[in-house]
Amino acid sequence: MSAEYAVYVRVSTDKEEQISSVENQIDICRNWLERNGYEWDENQVFKDEGISGTLFTDRPSIQLILRKAKAKEISMVVFKSISRLARDLKDSLEIREVFIAHNVRIISVEEGYDSHKAGKNDMAFELWSLFSAQYSRTLSSGISAALAAKVRRGEHIGKTPYGYDKVNGFLQMNEEEANVVHKIFDWYIQGWGYKRIMKELNFRGIRPKTISKWQITSVQRIIRNPIYCGDFILNQYTVIKSNGRRKQIKNPREKWIYFKDHHLPIIPKDIWRQANKDSVKKRSFTPWNEFRGIMKCKVCGSNMIINRSVKKRSDGSKVNWDYLKCSKYRRGGVYGCINHAPILYEDFRGMILETLLSKAESLTIRLKSHVQKKKEAERSQLIASKEQNSKRKDKLLDLYLDQLINKDEFEQRRREIEENIVTIEDKILHLEKREGMAQDIETIREAFAQLEDREQDLYKVFSILIEVIRIHPDKAIEIDYTFEESVHT
Structure with a gap:
């Protein structure tokens, strides 16, 4: 048979064991194709490597396959398992609808799913997609537990805050930036407002860590962040999916995991508490x-x-x-x-x-x-x-x-x-x-x-x-x- 198919492969990280799974996925799909009389064509393999399956709009290869389906350039798409296609139920069903609407046959080798045999209104695909989505949530919980374990060991998770450098996973004080943090807290306790501190920092030509100029919000975050008194908060934010895009929302305080004396502080706790004691009144x-x-x-x-x-x-x-x-x-x-x-x-x-x-x-x-x-x-x-x-x-x-x-x-x-x-x-x-x-x-x-x-x-x-x-x-x-x-x- 002619190669009017597409083979889709996805891995979510660049780790060695994941890279090897690319070849594993290709071998499984190739074996199915050859057993069913198709001629193998390496050029029909499309890979999304190091990309999460929870947001299909960010995956160029699956987007290309969907375009080929709409243009009637392919008549079949083959993948190892539905979890490789997508780990979000809504995305998985949406991708399937595009393929079905353009008469593209769907083959998931691991589940033994074939859209030609199942028909348009089958529930098998939906159930496997649901299991895949649940696995993604279970995996996320496992990752969260692993991150919590790393934090308990004193490692830092997330962006490196101003005042610190990250060395082998641990926060190490950056003396030059730490001196600026001290100035910010001193000025604030003296009665300076966020705006005055921002202006002074920019006037002195002091650069923030990631942006070109200081803003009121960046000054406020430093004063309010307990990381500067040596404490660390895990699970303060959650990333949700909204309208096909990721959005960060703040969790209620009861869900926060607070690690006291997690790392070397820049600001003593009594000074940090003094700066933050009237935070509610100052709003x-x-x-x-x-x-x-x-x-x-x-x-x-x-x-x-x-x-x-x-x-x-x-x-x-x-x-x-x-x-x-x-x-x-x-x-x-x-x-x-x-x-x-x-x-x-x-x-x-x-x-x-x-x-x-x-x-x-x-x-x-x-x-x-x-x-x-x-x-x-x-x-x-x-x-x-x-x-x-x-x-x-x-x-x-x-x-x-x-x-x-x-x-x-x-x-x-x-x-x-x-x-x-x-x-x-x-x-x-x-x-x-x-x-x-x-x-x-x-x-x-x-x-x-x-x-x-x-x-x-x-x-x-x-x-x-x-x-x-x-x-x-x-x-x-x-x-x-x-x-x-x-x-x-």
Whole structure:
């Protein structure tokens, strides 16, 4: 028989025993093919080496096979076991559906699975996929136990923190960086805030470990991290899969595993406790922002947030002063963006309300159809842009597989394309959400009517009537409405 098949092989690590399993998988598939009258073709073997099976979107070879299936370049795919295909139930079934939809026969040698014999609605594949997914979870638990054992021995797991070097698996103090950590804690205990410390570090030309400039969050993490007093927390975070991508979430405290005196501390425990004793009190209150998601910095495109400053009156009472600030500038100062001239939130909200109410007076019934047409045109443009990026991703894969670009360049360009796709998908989702809100309020005219009640939370109303607000550093404002062209104020 002609070689219209593909052999898929995957190993998840680069360890010697795993590398040898590549040949093992190939031999098993070759034996099945030759016993069933197929001519062996080495060029039909596709490998994903050193890649986890829990996220098939990151595996170039399986993506290539799926493309070949869609292009009708193959009629059969053979692999050692379903666990080699995928270890996530959803991914496994999704891959199977693509193959079945394009009349590609599926052979899993180890389970004796043959889609031609099983039919389209068989449960065998689903059961084996379920077992594979459960094995992945069991394996993950085993890995977690092994990591805990390493931590108990004093080894470090994860990224090397600032102030330390990792030598043979153990943390060793980096004297130069440790001195900086001491300065950070000293300044903080003296009353310096995160922002002032960040500015001082950047002014002195002190570089962080992995990024070019210090940010407020990087200073905060050092002060809050118990690793600097010699303690280590395991199982603080969990990686979950969301929309085909990995996402890190923080576990509740009761799931944390705390190892005291795990390694040599940079900061004495009493000093660390002193810096962290008021951590709950020092958390700033985040004011309610009715323009969240639609209020952007004109310079960098980041969200504008509400920054709260508390001032004391002469009589001892306090007053809150809420003003708008670029979130990127808030995190990184002048190294992040530009400081905007202060705009009080209440003044800004009042100005937006007055602008919208003035438009309500000349509102006509044509608004609804105008908005719908604009949404449809925008959605079509977004979908076309997403398709264009998907094609770019496919071409990039071809360049990599043809060895016209190296792995680093492939990964960098792939990440850029995927970030573009995620941004486009977010915009499409925003359109859909806005449509859902419009159905709740029924008409834009009714949304305008709700503006009369100035005291209520107008987040939904603003989201329906306003596409985006861009704020310039000099207080100038651009407003893109959902029902007409942009306006500068």
